[in-house]
Amino acid sequence: MAQDKKAMDIKRINTIRELKESGYRPRSIKEELRENLIKKLQAQEETFSGIVGYEETVIPDVERALLSKHNILFLGLRGQAKTRMARQMTALLDEWIPVVAGSDINDDPLAPLSRYSKELIAEKGDDAPIEWIHRSQRYGEKLATPDVTVADLIGDVDPIKAANLRLSFADERVIHYGIIPKSNRGIFVINELPDLQARIQVALFNILEEGDVQIRGFKLRLPLDILFVFTANPEDYTNRGSIVTPLKDRIQSQILTHYPKSLEDALAITEQEADLGDRQKESVAVSDLVKRLIEQVAFEARASEFVDKKSGVSARLTISAFENAVSAAERRALVNREDNTQVWISDLVGIIPSITGKIELVYEGEQEGPYQVAMNLLNKAIRTQFAQYFPNPETLKKRAPRKGAAPEPVENPYKAITGWFDKGNHLNLLFGLNDRDKINALYAVDGLHALVKKTFGHANEKEAALLMEFVLHGLASYSLISKKILDTSVEFKDLMGSMFTMPTAADEEDEEEDFN
Structure with missing residues (x-):
């Protein structure tokens, strides 16, 4: 209720004069994140929700980086919640911030950067209009692919704008800003950074360090206010590309992510992420035993000699496998006209497509074949968990003799x-x-x-x-x-x-x- 009232109050502030009278104080995004994080920590509130298994490792590292006002590199294998962590940082932003109305780069009304905003304020003074943007609009994300250009990220000359405004290409107003300047006063994420061509990475140097932006010969001094978050897979350094050293040097905090270290954490993640319909939940019972067998498959895969460890085994494997196991039981019940059933061990044959599609095999694994490897992983999971429930057959042969x-x-x-x-x-x-x-x-x-x-x-x-x-x-x-x-x-x-x-x-x- 208080938040709704605050939203109504700020939307009554429509000019720079009203903004000044409200007591608004400009601050950088890194200061904003730091101050809001401090409040959450002091109130002992959860900073990153739904991130299981990182409570004592990754989350404290991220909090320290934000308190230090650092740009961040998440380094880890696929399916380790790197992008999810970055997206959740928006919860640490102020709910609403003011920007100059019509600005392409979210100019702060009291500290404008773009020529458009400066001219508007010079013309209208304190009567210049402002508008409010929600924190959900202050997040930008780009997947690094070989076809990404400098124009995509930073900007380029727009000939259509030049023609419509009847301006020469030497006029700064013909610039079309890329996704990074448009993320000013926000969080910008580049996923799979090593996939970005080296010359494109070089274009990020001054933005991270000085705020200089070079577009088609225009020497712009735009001290952009952005928290940069990058993600990368360690294998990418040698497999597809690398992070150029000067750029890596400008990323102050490198945080290592990891897979769930315990079966309990893995169970909690799958329980949280699995997408089951109400009908499935009502008609199909899933025992703790079956859930543990499914999770054990991922643990066995990560240790398997047939699976490429450098590629990793994503948590998405067990999430998909769990959904497939429930669907296998549901289908059987529908065919047999049963109102309810449970997932049997034999239903786990139905999770094989979830395994084969989520693992990368080494040469020996390719020789075995994806189906064979998947069945072996399931068998190993059964063997491992069996000893947790019943006497281990290996220990039943003979009791160790006394001297x-x-x-x-x-x-x-x-x-x-x-x-x-x-x-x-x-x-x-x-x-x-x-x-x-x-x-x-x-x-x-x-x-x-x-x-x-x-x-x-x-x-x-x-x-x-x-x-x-x-x-x-x-x-x-x-x-x-x-x-x-x-x-x-x-x-x-x-x-x-x-x-x-x-x-x-x-x-x-x-x-x-x-x-x-």
Whole structure:
């Protein structure tokens, strides 16, 4: 309410005279950001909202840079919220500021820079009109691409303006300002700075240091009031281009960004960013287990020998994967005419397109193939998380012996399950199976339900069934049973039997993946 009243009050101020009478005091954008940041810090208010995992690392670095009135370079791999951080800086600006009415470069009424504003004020004096711009209008952004020109960024002579105003090309009024001068008294961001040609980067030197702007022979002294924020990927320095040294020297603070360091932070980011409709939220339940498996895929990808670490694995992978997993369950429920369902482990086959489209492979990965690499990452995620929920099969072989004693055998909680498969039984779970039939099929495996109830006694029927399915996938990831992903189903068998059974031509045609 107070903000609405303030907006109404300032809009009653329409001339320079009224502005002076209001007590307005000009200040640079860097002073403005610094003073507003100080107020937020003193009030212990959140400075950057929705930025998870940077509370103790990146955000303090940014705050220190703004307090120092520095231009900033965010250096990090893709999907590390670099541009998002820059865009959120507008929240630290004053909500409204006055500018000379009609000015191309947001001239301060009490400290004009452009010839247009100076002439207008010289003609009308304190009756010169002003207007107010919102902080959302004080943000400019440009993606650096090889085709960006000096004219795009700084400006050029406009022959149409010269013809309409009947001016010679020697007149300063024929200049058409580029995006940087038009961002005066605002925040200007150049994304992927190394992609900018070296000669274009050179044009930024004096703007950052002195405020001089050179346009087609015009020597202009425009001390532009801009906070510059640049973003770059470390790999870009050697892959596509580089930041020229004199320009880098003029960027006072270089801030390193990073991927989520913990699974909890990754979960919070995906939960915050995933775009699910109300229908999906109501009809599809997603367990904490499934969410963790999806996040674990990204962690496995970042450590994989098949994935290019220099390119990075964006948080967008898990966001897209989460949305695909929910949609896979929703589609199955719609086909089966079920009102509600949950995301099963087998539904995670539906996240493969989200993985293959978000990772860059090294040569060895290309040899394996994107689909194979994606399936292996999913399998590794299952293996890693399985040990967090159930006894680790690797530690069940033999207990470490005491000195001079024979190794003690350890009771195997999976013996009944593997024994069932050893008897020649197999389980074929169709991807489109309805929930009731899937639960019934899982209960047919000896020892499976007993293991889950012993470990998770509080789980209800559907939760227990999901954990039962997870156990089968987990045992397969530890090579205790065999798992094959076919076109329409996932098939579990005993490990030795599947190794010695000769596949038929139909099997070879249908089989897409064997994790083991």
